Amino acid sequence: MAHVEEAPAAMIDRVASLLESFVGERPLTLAELARRSHVPRSSAHRILQRLVELGWVERKxxxxxxxxxxxxLGSQFTRRRxxxxxxxxxxxxxxxRRGLTVYLSMLVGAEIMHLERIGSWPSxxxxxxxxxxxxxxxxxxGRALLATLSPDRWPELRFGPAPTPYSIQSRSQLVRDLDRIRDRGGVAVDAQGIHRGVTVVAAPITTMDDDGHFALSVCGPTRALDLGATITEVRNAAATVWRVANGVPTLRPLPQPSVELQLANGGPA
Amino acid sequence: MAHVEEAPAAMIDRVASLLESFVGERPLTLAELARRSHVPRSSAHRILQRLVELGWVERKxxxxxxxxxxxxLGSQFTRRRxxxxxxxxxxxxxxxRRGLTVYLSMLVGAEIMHLERIGSWPSxxxxxxxxxxxxxxxxxxGRALLATLSPDRWPELRFGPAPTPYSIQSRSQLVRDLDRIRDRGGVAVDAQGIHRGVTVVAAPITTMDDDGHFALSVCGPTRALDLGATITEVRNAAATVWRVANGVPTLRPLPQPSVELQLANGGPA
Known part of the structure; x- marks a missing residue:
């Protein structure tokens, strides 16, 4: 098995290229996978065969x-944090309480990756x-997290094509928005900048042990969202996550399992 | 690179063994990973180095x-189904509507794997x-799905140690429970069999294209759960998922984004 030892990186890269070729929405054929991964077809076939046996890939x-x-395996990433x-x-x-879609996201390079979502809005x-x-x-x-970092710790930012006329498209627009975020006590608001008709309100969750930069956000229809109440709710929710994650005692009772009870008590507006 | 071609399975197995060693709750050292995966330490070190460069593994x-x-990559599995x-x-x-924790699970061999969870109960x-x-x-x-399969399509079932005195521990107990499930129109109820104080109500979701065996379930406190109402709700919810997944027109309006609206309309009891 000496020859295996000699070129692990090359083989790992082939396996990785094949697995990463799956990013997309539909099943792929051997020819498509070989083309996307730049792995020779016969080698791709042998690797896929083994990955099917291991349960990492399914063939139909x-x-x-x-x-x-x-x-x-992937779910271990969030389970352990x-x-x-x-x-x-x-x-x-x-x-x-609010009926709005709630996201937990993480800073990954110059992008935000969603880790959890509750709800199905806008899609x-x-x-x-x-x-x-x-x-x-x-x-x-993303902007809520940038506002917590000094610019020398920022990732390399790209200002690509704007999805809507309300999108932030330059560094100067970004810097102005970060000022507004600081005025709101750290809460970021995106009104139709990522998607028409959609407002997202986000607050950062920074950990003491530097385990990643997280943000909690809520996504709702721009026309109907009560912005003031949502900003307060998102800020409080992020603060609660921070306290629980860091073992700090909570300042109010933990969430109750029943929504009806809270509504009866006049909870949400 | 001819020597890479010769032994892909051995190399893939080393990578796979290393990655699968991570199943657990805490970060692992090189020595622990080498021991768990049975990969020689020097080889494990080189493979991990490459996996860190690829972002598959993080080193702290x-x-x-x-x-x-x-x-x-793992999240692609559910995104595409x-x-x-x-x-x-x-x-x-x-x-x-109910404030109870909701699960989507899938049959994987002789086990159920949870794919999605909304809520945090019982843990x-x-x-x-x-x-x-x-x-x-x-x-x-698991039992809701078994009831949809003829016994010749069942996985090899194991009756391990019972977590509670109410657990199903033999094939004859299982067969009696499957009869009760059929009497309930396919809905399974587990009262304290998996965990003390916890009742789980589950309904199967079978697809036309044989893309897997799924079940929707709700988990609540045994003492406080309204079993009759929960059985109806879970059965209706599973039927709605089935209709949406199979492109069958729904029999009632789709869920609204706002809970307040539904409550104002007298939605949930």
């Missing part, structure tokens, strides 16, 4: 998709789901 | 954890989170 007739084992674990109950409570599709990425300057979670 | 001082790229996509909105609505820990597995006979989702 002539197409391949990522397998359940890959999902199981304190902020995602602490956020589960808080996000569910916020969703029950149940992959673009807004867990594992999806959005550019930092375009998003409320 | 002397320990390793699975990386964000692994999460991103019709049932998990269709379930997002229905699960959120059910959680808003926010990994054992009840997405990616966690539970044995089929012990769980309501």
């Amino acid at each position: 007739e002539f197409t391949y998709t990522l397998g359940v084992r890959m999902f199981e 304190t902020v995602p674990r602490a956020a589960v109950a808080v996000m569910a409570e916020l969703h029950r 149940a599709s992959g673009q807004w789901g867990a594992g999806a990425r959005q550019p930092v300057p375009l998003t409320a979670p | 001082e002397f320990t390793y954890t699975l990386g964000v790229r692994m999460f991103e 019709t049932v998990p996509r269709a379930a997002v909105a229905v699960m959120a609505e059910l959680h808003r 926010a820990s990994g054992q009840w989170g997405a990616g966690a597995r539970q044995p089929v006979p012990l769980t309501a989702p």
Whole structure:
């Protein structure tokens, strides 16, 4: 097995290229996977065969998709981190109270990656789901996190094509928005900048142990959203996650399991 | 690179063994990973180095954890399937209405794997989170799915140690429970069999294209759960997911984004 030792990187890269070729929405054929991954077809076939045996890839007739084992391993990423674990109950409570879609996102390079989502607005599709990425300057979670970092710790920001006329498209627009975020006590608001008709309100969650930069956000229809109340709710929810994640005693009772009870008590507006 | 071609399986297995060693709750050292994976330490070190460069593994001082790229790839598994996509909105609505924790699970061999969870009851820990597995006979989702399969299509069932005195521990107990499930129109109820004080109510979601066996379930406190109402709700929710996933027109309006509106209209009891 000496020859295996000699070129691990090359082989790992082939496996990685093949698995990363699956990013997309539909099953792929061997020919498509070989082309996307630049792995020779015969080698790709042998590697896929082994990955199917391991449960990392599933084969159905002539197409391949990522397998359940890959999902199981990937889910370890959030299971082991304190902020995602602490956020589960808080996000569910916020969703029950306001009926708005709630996201937990993380800074990954110059993008935001969604880790958790409760609700299906503005879309149940992959673009807004867990594992999806959005550019930092375009998003409320991204800008809420930038505002917590000194510019020398910022990732390399790209200002790509603007999805709407309200999108932030330059560094000077970004800097002005960060001032507004600081005026709001750290809460970022994106009104139709990432998607027409959609307002996103985000607050940062910074951890003491430098385990990543997280943000909690809420997504609702621009025309109907009560912005003032939402800003307060998102800020409080992010603060609660921070306290739970860092083992700091909470200042108010933990969320109750029943939404009806809270509504009866005059909870949400 | 001819020597790479010769032994792909051996190299893939080393990479896979290393990555699968991460299943657990805490970061691991090189020595621990080498021991768990049975990969020689020097080889493990080189492979991990490459996986860190690819973002599949993260290194923090002397320990390793699975990386964000692994999460991103794993999330493709549910993003691309019709049932998990269709379930997002229905699960959120059910959680808003009842305040109970809602699960989407899938049959994987002789186990159930949770794919999605909304809420944090009975525990926010990994054992009840997405990616966690539970044995089929012990769980309501598992038995709801068994009841849809003829016994010749059943996985090899194991009756391990019973977590509580109410757990199903033999094939004859299981068969009696499947009769009760059929009497309930396909809905399974587990009262304290998987965990003391916890009742789980589950309904199957079978797809036309054989894309997997899914179940929707709700988890609540045994003492306070309104069993009759919950059975009806879970059965209706699973039927709605089935209709959406299969493109069948719904029989009632889709869930609204605002819980307040529904409550104002006298929605939930």
